[in-house]
Amino acid sequence: MTVSAESAGARARQSLADRTPKSRDVHKKSADVLPIEVVPTFEMPTPIYIRSSEGATMTDVDGNTYIDLTMGFGPHVLGHRPKVVEDALHDQLTRGWHFGLHNERQEELAHLIADAAPMAERTIFCNSGTEATMYGMRAARGFTGKNRVAVFDGCYHGAHDYALVKADPESPRSEPGAKIMGTGVPRTIRDDTMMVLPYADAAAFDLIRANKDELALVMVQPVQNTVPRDDVGPWLKELETVCREAQVLLLLDEVVTGFRLGFGGGMEYFGVSGDLATFGKALAGGLPIGALSGRAEVMDLLGKPWGDPKGVFMGGTFSGNPLTMAGGIATLGHMKEHQVTLFPALNSEGDRLANAVNSFCEERQMGATLLNAGSIFYMHFKRGGIASSRDLADENHEAEHEFYVHLLDKGVIVPGIHLFFTSTAHKPEHIDRVATAFQDALMAVREDGLI
Ligand SMILES: Cc1ncc(COP(=O)(O)O)c(C=O)c1O
Structure with a gap:
């Protein structure tokens, strides 16, 4: 050049x-x-x-x-390359990286998540934050029998079709319209299954109340990626109350904030909780992971056998990967102690x-x-x-x-x-x-x- x-x-x-x-x-x-x-x-x-x-x-x-x-x-x-994670990976490497059958490490990591976030009565593991938010939406629909999911203007939840519905910048700030990112995402997803709410804005509460009969889930990032603010605690607490009163499930997407803002993530930092939470990124000390955690009665639907009419489907060849679990146990063990x-x-x-x-x-x-x-x-x-x-x-x-x-x-x-x-x-x-x-x-x- x-x-x-x-x-x-x-x-x-x-x-x-x-x-x-x-x-x-x-x-x-x-x-x-x-x-x-x-x-x-x-x-x-x-x-x-x-x-x-x-x-x-x-x-x-x-x-x-x-x-x-x-x-x-x-x-x-x-x-x-933190030493505590590297040592755990070396140790697991000598015992192989096997999939498809159970390994004892999943239980250990799920218990550590429950130590960090008491709402995490049950956890499922997958391989990315994208998968975790996808399962969260599906579990909420399955549990409530309702169809629509609300996300907030400016939040990011991954790369699956439902996560690619964003606020239309031309629409009113306090009542955002929905727009699909890029091509390839079916329009019906935008029109029939999603809605967008204004973040850190009390106008969101009236929209939730007005749509409560259709809304299965409200999904929110405690801290947004492009506008990180640490003053949203009171608004998040009110969001939790509004969702509970409206009988709409609340999912805190802690893929970024989990095990970063505190051991208990954004939930601990802001003093809030939800019915469901997603984790990823920091959870496995740098190895690919996603996790959906939450209340037992919602999460147990994911544990039903394939074909059960009440079950919520989940799959994944690499889910619960023992190397990732080892990285996660080492990371969370260290974080919990310190x-x-x-x-x-x-x-x-x-x-x-x-x-x-x-x-x-x-x-x-x-x-x-x-x-x-x-x-x-x-x-x-x-x-x-x-x-x-x-x-x-x-x-x-x-x-x-x-x-x-x-x-x-x-x-x-x-x-x-x-x-x-x-x-x-x-x-x-x-x-x-x-x-x-x-x-x-x-x-x-x-x-x-x-x-
Ligand atoms: C809040 C949030 N949720 C979900 C995701 C998706 O995670 P992944 O990139 O592991 O699929 C991201 C990724 O940046 C994220 O920031």
């Missing part, structure tokens, strides 16, 4: 290009056979292929080491990073805000006034794009989706270095007159 060295952005791009020739080669070869890698990592400033990871850092195929804020899209709460110090430190270091960046922006009147709920972050290129995903229409995307070029050049990696995380392996000195890199990257964007 040849670029002129006039602007700060051009200099950063050149420096990245000079340091990443092998990554570019892999990228070229990949394009022949892979229409997409991982997920559309749109806006990644330059292709980076990772060879190894350890603690708070990752090293690419060219030998460059970065402070990682990807954290696998969230799973690595204990950092990359919960009193581990989660407060993780959350307060997250706040410290957000404060360092936000006060820097305030002092210089820069149009950027780092939103966080503990160790969950999203940086918006706009000053304040961000309560929901609807407030993001007027963001400065050019500044955002340039910012991530500079950040990567300064050795801090954030995935192309721009949702990022810290972990317990990010020690105060890592957080200091990340804060400095953010500030330097913002100054470089300002040098080019973009912020």
Whole structure:
């Protein structure tokens, strides 16, 4: 890549290009056979292929080491390759990775989940958060005999058809219309089985009451990925009350917040509970997993034999995978033992990073805000006034794009989706270095007159 060295952005791009020739080669070869890698990592400033990871850092195929804020899209709460998980995996590897028959580890992990979340009377394991939310919707329909499921504007619940119904940005904020993401999802799903509610907005309560005879389930993320806020506790508590009174099941999607905001996830952090909850990401210490937990009378429908007219179907060749279970038991065992110090430190270091960046922006009147709920972050290129995903229409995307070029050049990696995380392996000195890199990257964007 040849670029002129006039602007700060051009200099950063050149420096990245000079340091990443092998990554570019892999990228070229990949394009022949892979229409997409991982997920559309749109806006990644330059292709980076990772060879190894350890603690708070990752090293690419060219030998460059970065402070990682990807954290696998969230799973690595204990950092990359935590010893406690690695040892558990080694131990299980010597005994094989067998599927299709029961293994004793599932019970152990399910009990640990119940220790973290008392509402988790029963748990089923699957392989991703997507599967978990799919089963949650199906179980709620099966249990209530009702059809419709409500999700909130700005929440993400995975990649299955029902999770791809989103708020129509053209519709009123307090009564969102529904829109399908992309093509390939049947319209009947949008029209007949889903509805969208406004997040962190009391208008949602009247919509639930008005539709209670049709609604099987309300599904909510305690903290949204793109607008992470930690002030939604009172609203979540009222949502729980409204759902109970309306006899509509409530599912807390804890795929991101579970075992991250606290040992008891968002439920413990905000003092709420639900009939069902989904977990994934952090649950298995970085191995692929999903879990649906909840009240016994709902969950037991999933345990009925195939063909039972009252049963709710579940299947999955790799569900309950012993390697994943071993990773999960090691992770949750460690978290349970150290919960009193581990989660407060993780959350307060997250706040410290957000404060360092936000006060820097305030002092210089820069149009950027780092939103966080503990160790969950999203940086918006706009000053304040961000309560929901609807407030993001007027963001400065050019500044955002340039910012991530500079950040990567300064050795801090954030995935192309721009949702990022810290972990317990990010020690105060890592957080200091990340804060400095953010500030330097913002100054470089300002040098080019973009912020
Ligand atoms: C809240 C939430 N639910 C569900 C999912 C889907 O999980 P997975 O990517 O493991 O399928 C995600 C993924 O980011 C998520 O953030």
